[in-house]
Amino acid sequence: MARKKIALVGAGQIGGTLALLAGQKEMGDVVLFDIAEGMPEGKALDLAQASPVEGFNAKLGGGNDYSVIAGADVVIVTAGVPRKPGMSRDDLIGINTGVVKTVGEAIKTYAPNAFVIVITNPLDVMVWVMQQASGLPPERVVGMAGVLDSARFRYFLAEEFGVSVEDVTAFVLGGHGDTMVPLVRYSTVAGIPLPDLVKMGWTTQEKLDAIVQRTRDGGAEIVKLLKTGSAFYAPAASAIVMAESYLKDQKRVLPCAAYLTGQYGVSDMYVGVPVVLGAGGVEKIIEIELSAEEKAMFDHSVDAVKTLVDVVKKQEAGKA
Numbered sequence: 001m002a003r004k005k006i007a008l009v010g011a012g013q014i015g016g017t018l019a020l021l022a023g024q025k026e027m028g029d030v031v032l033f034d035i036a037e038g039m040p041e042g043k044a045l046d047l048a049q050a051s052p053v054e055g056f057n058a059k060l061g062g063g064n065d066y067s068v069i070a071g072a073d074v075v076i077v078t079a080g081v082p083r084k085p086g087m088s089r090d091d092l093i094g095i096n097t098g099v100v101k102t103v104g105e106a107i108k109t110y111a112p113n114a115f116v117i118v119i120t121n122p123l124d125v126m127v128w129v130m131q132q133a134s135g136l137p138p139e140r141v142v143g144m145a146g147v148l149d150s151a152r153f154r155y156f157l158a159e160e161f162g163v164s165v166e167d168v169t170a171f172v173l174g175g176h177g178d179t180m181v182p183l184v185r186y187s188t189v190a191g192i193p194l195p196d197l198v199k200m201g202w203t204t205q206e207k208l209d210a211i212v213q214r215t216r217d218g219g220a221e222i223v224k225l226l227k228t229g230s231a232f233y234a235p236a237a238s239a240i241v242m243a244e245s246y247l248k249d250q251k252r253v254l255p256c257a258a259y260l261t262g263q264y265g266v267s268d269m270y271v272g273v274p275v276v277l278g279a280g281g282v283e284k285i286i287e288i289e290l291s292a293e294e295k296a297m298f299d300h301s302v303d304a305v306k307t308l309v310d311v312v313k314k315q316e317a318g319k320a
């Protein structure tokens with residue numbers, strides 16, 4: 001059986017880490033595309049030279065011509081610019097919309113059968129732009145944010161409770177940004193919901209509220225420390241889990257930015273919701289019942305995404 005092909009569009013901090021992880025996990029052959037001359041080839045060669053040491057079999061290559069992504073089974077998109085300290089994700093919309101549109105058109109030409117995972121910010125809008133530009137069916141175009149946001153939540157909770165990260169599950173809904181909605185009643189330590197753990201005296205409501213806020217600000221905390229860019233190890237690991245679920249038809253239940261057609265009262269937009277990811281891409285969108293307070297937070301988050309989608313629509317109308 002031929003190896004799968006994973007194309008990484010954008011070979012920067014996240015793209016390079018994606019290539020390493022995809023190689024180490026033997027998910028398939030990897031190609032890196034970037035506009036920076038020599039850089040994707042350089043990273044591919046460096047990683048290929050790590051393969052005998054690490055003991056993985058994967059062909060790695062790269063280039064500045066979109067034809068390198070031809071026939072890819074999975075395309076992960078990080079092309080664009082990341083945040084600098086003091087910038088919000090939304091500040092990136094002007095530059096990154098044009099970049100993602102170009103990438104979408106290239107995917108339409110060279111890899112129309114791929115499963116596409118978008119990481120470029122502002123996430124929920126960029127994945128919408130990608131679907132429009134590529135014309136791929138919405139179930140094969142998703143955005144990575146929820147896996148990362150819930151991983152941050154899980155890590156902070158595991159630290160607070162002094163337990164393994166593996167035994168903490170977390171549930172995050174809504175857009176990727178300051179309005180994301182961490183759902184505490186669906187987040188657990190070994191199946192025990194967080195509100196019960198407060199009742200049991202394992203933590204306090206104040207501490208839990210602080211962790212929720214730290215999760216919302218998780219990206220900004222890292223931007224502030226790094227000074228020259230944004231997080232890349234955990235974002236790459238999160239997208240790899242999504243790619244693996246698709247390639248191996250694992251049917252994992254993961255929070256992803258998915259195209260909604262009426263679920264949660266939202267239409268024609270990408271927002272973070274739990275989905276089943278398998279060989280068919282987004283095979284099912286899981287719609288849970290929200291309390292009035294949760295629904296209000298979710299709607300606020302959706303409004304924030306909608307405002308940005310409208311900005312893009314206006315930009316495009318201005319160009320027409």
Ligand code: A3D
Nearest residue numbers: 010012013014035078079080081082099119120121123235
């Ligand atoms: P960085 O290391 O700058 O890599 C981006 C790469 O894109 C660079 O190598 C650029 O040369 C390349 N690039 C720029 N324009 C184009 C183009 N037109 N075509 C192809 N490649 C191009 O950034 P990064 O890897 O740290 O981050 C990439 C993106 O991910 C940014 O938009 C971040 O904001 C975003 N990000 C999202 C999350 C989410 O959770 C959604 C988390 C972290 C970062």
